[in-house]
Amino acid sequence: MAEIPTLEAAPEVAQTDDASKPRKRSWLMLVIVAVIALAAAGAGAWLFLGHSGAKSKIARTAPKPSGPALYIALDPAFVTNFEADEAVRFLQLSVQVMTHDPATVDLLKANDPVVRNDLLLLFSNQKYADIATSQGKEKLRSEALDAIRKVVAENGGQPDHVEAVYFTSFVMQ
Helix, strand or coil, X not given: CCCCCCCCHHHHHHHHHHHHHHHHHHHHHHHHHHHHHHHHHHHHHHHHHHHHHHHHHHHHHCCCXXXXXXXXXXXXXXXXXXXXXXXXXXXXXXXXXXXXXXXXXXXXXXXXXXXXXXXXXXXXXXXXXXXXXHHHHHHHHHHXXXXXXXXXXXXXXXXXXXXXXXXXXXXXX
């Protein structure tokens, strides 16, 4: 039989493949290290810029108290009647408004008749069963806060400066 010629270059090709494997491995390691470094830098930048941006946005939207809490007592106490199970009931409420803004205090004092009128209408439209529970009282307090903020907004003030309404006396008969 005829002899099959063999190429002697085959061992050299094998040698070049073996020589290129370490180069491929070093490039692969370099790419992996670069990807990890870029990911770490991106994550660090996102944490630094992302969280500080969120904090500054919250700080801009939330009103900052400009001093100690100021309380305005709406005197005299509110007294109103309402029907409950065909019996006439009476409700007496003492109300105080909290703010940190002296301009809001002046605005509330200047518009005391309007505030009292709106609150009196609100209180007289209540049902005994609704305000007999603590949830009903809390809902009424929230509605009173909304009514006061509406008066402040209508008269050129900042409604978000009226921070809370407190019932300092709550008597039902």
